Amino acid sequence: xxxxxxxxxxxxxxxxxxxxxxxxxxxxxxxxxxxxxxxxxxxxxxxxxxxxxxxxxxxxxxxxxxxxxxxxxxxxxxxxxxxxxxxxxxxxxxxxxxxxxxxxxxxxxxxxxxxxxxxxxxxxxxxxxxxxxxxxxxxxxxxxxxxxxxxxxxxxxxxxxxxxxxxxxxxxxxxxxxxxxxxxxxxxxxxxxxxxxxxxxxxxxxxxxxxxxxxxxxxxxxxxxxxxxxxxxxxxxxxxxxxxxxxxxxxxxxxxxxxxxxxxxxxxxxxxxxxxxxxxxxxxxxxxxxxxxxxxxxxxxxxxxxxxxxxxxxxxxxxxxxxxxxxxxxxxxxxxxxxxxxxxxxxxxxxxxxxxxxxxxxxxxxxxxxxxxxxxxxxxxxxxxxxxxxxxxxxxxxxxxxxxxxxxxxxxxxxxxxxxxxxxxxxxxxxxxxxxxxxxxxxxxxxxxxxxxxxxxxxxxxxxxx
Ligand code: FAD
Ligand code: NAD
Numbered sequence: 001x002x003x004x005x006x007x008x009x010x011x012x013x014x015x016x017x018x019x020x021x022x023x024x025x026x027x028x029x030x031x032x033x034x035x036x037x038x039x040x041x042x043x044x045x046x047x048x049x050x051x052x053x054x055x056x057x058x059x060x061x062x063x064x065x066x067x068x069x070x071x072x073x074x075x076x077x078x079x080x081x082x083x084x085x086x087x088x089x090x091x092x093x094x095x096x097x098x099x100x101x102x103x104x105x106x107x108x109x110x111x112x113x114x115x116x117x118x119x120x121x122x123x124x125x126x127x128x129x130x131x132x133x134x135x136x137x138x139x140x141x142x143x144x145x146x147x148x149x150x151x152x153x154x155x156x157x158x159x160x161x162x163x164x165x166x167x168x169x170x171x172x173x174x175x176x177x178x179x180x181x182x183x184x185x186x187x188x189x190x191x192x193x194x195x196x197x198x199x200x201x202x203x204x205x206x207x208x209x210x211x212x213x214x215x216x217x218x219x220x221x222x223x224x225x226x227x228x229x230x231x232x233x234x235x236x237x238x239x240x241x242x243x244x245x246x247x248x249x250x251x252x253x254x255x256x257x258x259x260x261x262x263x264x265x266x267x268x269x270x271x272x273x274x275x276x277x278x279x280x281x282x283x284x285x286x287x288x289x290x291x292x293x294x295x296x297x298x299x300x301x302x303x304x305x306x307x308x309x310x311x312x313x314x315x316x317x318x319x320x321x322x323x324x325x326x327x328x329x330x331x332x333x334x335x336x337x338x339x340x341x342x343x344x345x346x347x348x349x350x351x352x353x354x355x356x357x358x359x360x361x362x363x364x365x366x367x368x369x370x371x372x373x374x375x376x377x378x379x380x381x382x383x384x385x386x387x388x389x390x391x392x393x394x395x396x397x398x399x400x401x402x403x404x405x406x407x408x409x410x411x412x413x414x415x416x417x418x419x420x421x422x423x424x425x426x427x428x429x430x431x432x433x434x435x436x437x438x439x440x441x442x443x444x445x446x447x448x449x450x451x452x453x454x455x456x457x458x459x460x461x462x463x464x465x466x
Contacts, residue, residue: 002109004030006334007123007136009115009279012040014311014323015142016099021331022140023106030134031108032115032125038099039092041144041312042320045164048095050184052088053167053191054351061194061227061353066390079195081172088167116280120304124280138306138334141286141294142327143279145272145312152239153179153268159242160266163188173197175263177249179237181208183350184269186224190352193227200261202235202251209350213362213411215397220413223354223393235259240266274313289315300330308334322346345428349418354380354394357421360409360428363399372402376434376458378450380414382465385445391415396454398434405433405459416447423451434459 005027008019015031016038022029037044063077103110111134113127123139125132147162149155157165166188172195178185181203193199201208207217208231221231234254241248247266253259274293281288287303289295294302294309301308308330311323325341332339350356366373376399381392394414400407410424427437438455442448457463 001122001133001135002030003135004028004109004137006030006138006140006331007032007115007134008140008142009123010040010142010144010311010313011038011099011110012142012144012311012323013042013320014144014327015040015140016102017324017327018140018142018310018331019108019327020102020106021328022334023108025331025335027331027334029106029108030111030136031103032111032113032123034112034114036112037093037096038103038110039096040142042323043095043099044092045167047320049088049092049167050163050187050191051351052091053084054187054353056084056087057191057194058353069390079172081169081195085168114278116278117284117286118280120284120307138308139284140327140330141276141279141302141307141309141313142311142323143275143313144323145318146275147268148271148273149268150237150239150270153237155268156242159245159247159264160240160268162268166192166265166267169265173263173265175200175265177240177247177261177263177266178202178269179240179249179266180269180271181205181210181231181233182269182271183209185267186220186350186352188267188269189229190224190227193224193229198263199229200232200263201229202232202237202249202261204234204236206233208233209356212348212350212356212358213397213409214364215395216356216358216411216413219394220350220352220354220356223413224352232259232261237270240268242266272312272318276313299333300326301333316343317346317348319346319348342429345425347421347425349421351418354391354414355416355418356413357417358409358411359421359424360407361399362409362411363397366399366408371408373399373408374402374405374434374458375399376454376456376461376463378453378457378463378466380447380450382453383445383447383450385447385449386415388445389415396420396450398451398454398458400434400455400458405435406431407434407437407455407458410451410454412451414447414450420448420451423448 006022007030011033019031113125175198181201235251310326347359380386399409434455453463
């Protein structure tokens, strides 16, 4: 029986990063993946393919909506969905192949097959060729998550679909009904709205992206309404049925009345659930919490010494970069180091257009905690760079401590805020004040000047350009 120092089950951004860091630290490392390609949800059916389609559909939208204003006349612009999906698949393949290369480079042994604990220190790997058993001193569970649905909705993968099928459609839907106005719904809803679908969002809460700062959801709804997305807030979806060509989605509105929506596709995007199916956790004695997530302590160790868990399968945000941080963290813990993750400073991004990006406390959380704060705001319509590119929707909002001026939260919606938020994370990791940022030079003209201006507004209401 081959013996490893560390075995990682699952090759998503949590698992493959953990494996690389373990190898860097000198451990003999194994990685087990049940699918034939490495990279997990993120690379295969998540972050990467969705961004590829968002980029392609944005080009189409610009060609049909903004090129003429820029003085570019194009005739007969058409969507070639098959080519769009093919390009997306090529991007996915290149990215996944890159992970194979990294495994080889770091001398990590990759096992293809379904991994499950046979005991605390032995893991069975089954595939169509048979079973292999390996021994491992330490094991990291990085098995990720799967889409969540309602008991009353059967995902038939044809008309009633999840994000995975929405990345592979053969036609542009005529009317796409989105169950859930969260991140997946709005990103993939944007893709198809830009390609010409009528898109209706049914959301239970009183605003979209309800876990983010409320101001962001309100502004995003305004922008997405401009590309034709219709929003039905305070609508609790109760069921969905499909025929060969049609879907019917039922919901309860704010007044408690039953309402019905008809379309040709229904995308269920109600969240994701941790994936631990057939993992043999009982054989190792590993406990789950009430939500079915693997229970871990502050060192990401389960209730069983030597077995750790990271990423979507444990508590916290279901984000690729959170999983990556935890992958590095756990490898360093195993090596006896004392790493640290500031979970409050894991940024959240929605890759719609305008993009939404956020880090730290929301205004609602500061109010709830009774922390006194100052708010600074800068609208992109006052930015020269945003006017040049015709991307004037949105704003940057900075929340700073009322007494110390320390930045406590930054919430942005606008052009390239997915990239801009990194500056806020750095500033907050170094516990910068709003004044600190407002005294740093930002290249002109850039979108980033808007962050500086919002900091000026927060620190002393002295933004220059508003
Ligand atoms: P996963 O990526 O889910 O990987 C787990 C892996 O474990 C899988 O490959 C699975 O096959 C394997 N596995 C499970 N059980 C076993 C077993 N018993 N044996 C062997 N292998 C097993 N996050 C972002 O930060 N940014 C984004 O832009 C973004 N976009 C997304 C878009 C979509 C459509 C979706 C669905 C998700 C998106 N996410 C995004 C979320 C992100 O994909 C996840 O947070 C991330 O993949 C979690 O990483 P992980 O390593 O924990 O798990
Ligand atoms: P989500 O949690 O973001 O959104 C689900 C939405 O469904 C919520 O707004 C919720 O109020 C609503 N909802 C719940 N029950 C409902 C009902 N019965 N009727 C109507 N609405 C209802 O989940 P998601 O969009 O499926 O995304 C899953 C995960 O994947 C998220 O945790 C997210 O972090 C991750 N993800 C991240 C990105 C990114 O970082 N850009 C992109 C896609 C997915």
